[in-house]
Amino acid sequence: MSAIRFDGVSHRFDDGLVVDDVTLELTERRIGIVGANGSGKSTLARMVNGLVTPTTGTVTVDGLDVARHGREVRRRVGFVFTNADTQIVMPTVREDVAFTLRRHRLDAPTAAARVEAVLERFGLVELADRPAHRLSGGQKQLLALAAVLVGEPAIVVADEPTTLLDARNARRIAEHFATLDEQLIVVSHHLELLESFDRVIVMEAGRIVADAEPEAALDAYRALIG
Numbered sequence: 676m677s678a679i680r681f682d683g684v685s686h687r688f689d690d691g692l693v694v695d696d697v698t699l700e701l702t703e704r705r706i707g708i709v710g711a712n713g714s715g716k717s718t719l720a721r722m723v724n725g726l727v728t729p730t731t732g733t734v735t736v737d738g739l740d741v742a743r744h745g746r747e748v749r750r751r752v753g754f755v756f757t758n759a760d761t762q763i764v765m766p767t768v769r770e771d772v773a774f775t776l777r778r779h780r781l782d783a784p785t786a787a788a789r790v791e792a793v794l795e796r797f798g799l800v801e802l803a804d805r806p807a808h809r810l811s812g813g814q815k816q817l818l819a820l821a822a823v824l825v826g827e828p829a830i831v832v833a834d835e836p837t838t839l840l841d842a843r844n845a846r847r848i849a850e851h852f853a854t855l856d857e858q859l860i861v862v863s864h865h866l867e868l869l870e871s872f873d874r875v876i877v878m879e880a881g882r883i884v885a886d887a888e889p890e891a892a893l894d895a896y897r898a899l900i901g
């Protein structure tokens with residue numbers, strides 16, 4: 676597993692401190708982050724691949740400072756957004772998956788084979804030539820995950836990946852998560868999604884208020900939110 680380290684990390688937006696002096700080492704395979712709305716989860720998750728940089732402190736991935744080595748870090752850390760629409764950049768499903776590989780310096784047959792393998796894995800082969808924007812919400816989220824995984828990142832960060840999905844599609848995403856070899860960090864309000872994870876971090880007002888195996892951490896979170 677990769678080692679993600681937060682060292683005295685704070686982040687301030689205009690209206691105040693959103694992440695408040697967080698020190699963490701994330702080495703487990705599957706890590707969940709929970710917390711009330713506005714507690715700083717997304718900001719923390721975004722710092723793992725440099726979408727947000729710390730106001731103070733450092734975040735490193737395998738020793739690489741995320742603020743200084745953004746491009747290298749983003750190769751290692753794939754990010755899945757809540758709203759898959761924001762992630763679709765190409766007209767068709769196949770083109771959208773292939774787009775991830777544009778800077779990977781692969782020869783065309785190798786790139787094409789990687790795209791087909793990932794389409795197959797996510798049950799997207801029959802949809803490959805469809806307009807990506809016309810897929811259903813669940814299909815779009817699978818496409819977003821496929822488009823991230825085709826780049827073979829070591830780490831996948833997903834920010835509320837099931838929030839916009841119905842129960843069936845949410846379960847599908849959870850099943851795919853269960854089969855991933857990659858290290859996975861998931862921000863979620865769907866607590867059952869995190870029950871089988873290795874570690875769950877609970878945030879409150881920018882701080883980590885519980886950090887344990889899921890049962891204990893989720894109990895602490897339920898107690899916190901009453």
Ligand SMILES: Nc1ncnc2c1ncn2[C@@H]1O[C@H](COP(=O)(O)OP(=O)(O)OP(=O)(O)O)[C@@H](O)[C@H]1O
Nearest residue numbers: 688689690693710711712713714715716717718719
């Ligand atoms: N780009 C931004 N500019 C200014 N303030 C921001 C920005 N992004 C987030 N914030 C503020 O930072 C705080 C934490 O936001 P963040 O999205 O990290 O919380 P969260 O725990 O992920 O919340 P939610 O569960 O609602 O998604 C919120 O008060 C939010 O309004």
